[in-house]
Amino acid sequence: MTHADPFAVRELLGPGAAPGRRALTGEHGTVLPPFTDHHVHLHLLDEHRLAPHGIAAAVDLGGDPVALARRPKQGFPLLSYAGAFLTAPGGYPLGRPWAPAAIAREVTDASTAPGVPGGARTRVDEQAGCGASVIKVALNAAAGPVLDRDTLDAVVSCAHERGLPVVAHVEGERMTRLALDAGIDVLAHTPFSERLGLRLMARAAAAQVWISTLEIHAGDPDAAANAEANLSAFREAGGRILYGTDLGNGDRPAGVQPGELAALDRAGVRGAALIAALADPWPGTEATHAVATFVPGEPPATLDEIPAWLAAATVVPEEEVVRDEH
Structure with missing residues (x-):
């Protein structure tokens, strides 16, 4: 086994990367920060397969808030979640075959007073009371009614009063x-139903974080082209990008998604920037130090090799890895 140059590895993959080995097995590879999939739906996938295939943490962006609150807190993936979609009466995702009733709440009143049935604060308070780290709203005009501006403003205001960011499905x-x-902080998907102009893109890059979810459009060339073009422009404008897959949407194995990585690479999110999108601890501020990502074998020699190489990533205890820093 040829030992990799630590300086070359860091130059290609970022400052958190280092050649290393697994102490128990002696297997050589590359050690990276722990990865997060910033958009999953646990009720639609086998979460126990995430960590063995490279995902140490996940953000559930639409699930039953009570079930999520009752989920055991030990083990991996570490989980943050939004709880239920907050949506307009009759709005997305109500009625979808993949969306049981428990994962959505209709906001029927713009009231910011506590306890009002269907009120904005009531809906936000329910998710927060179940341990939500973010609040998710559905703004899908292609699939039904969306929250009116007064109600949307009330939801955002109530969430921000609690210190919770608001993430939106926009379509x-x-x-x-x-x-x-309306002051939405994060987009759950890179916009895919329209191309954004430069002025709007500049506003978005200054004010929002975008979760990628590019691979879900593999069967829709127009949506795929829009999403990749928008993400490329967002990156060029200085926007912060998070790796996310909408895992549970479609028939894909749990874990790191090479197709998503390849799409991000095509959009210009390459090398160290790609690792940063994977390792960003959002909605937290610090990654867990209990585990690391380990990719066995030789490190990539070029940027083009990185997406496919990352398919072999796995999560290992931090104490099991020995870094070669010299």
């Missing part, structure tokens, strides 16, 4: 603009 004409105008 349909002018929905990205609505999310920006």
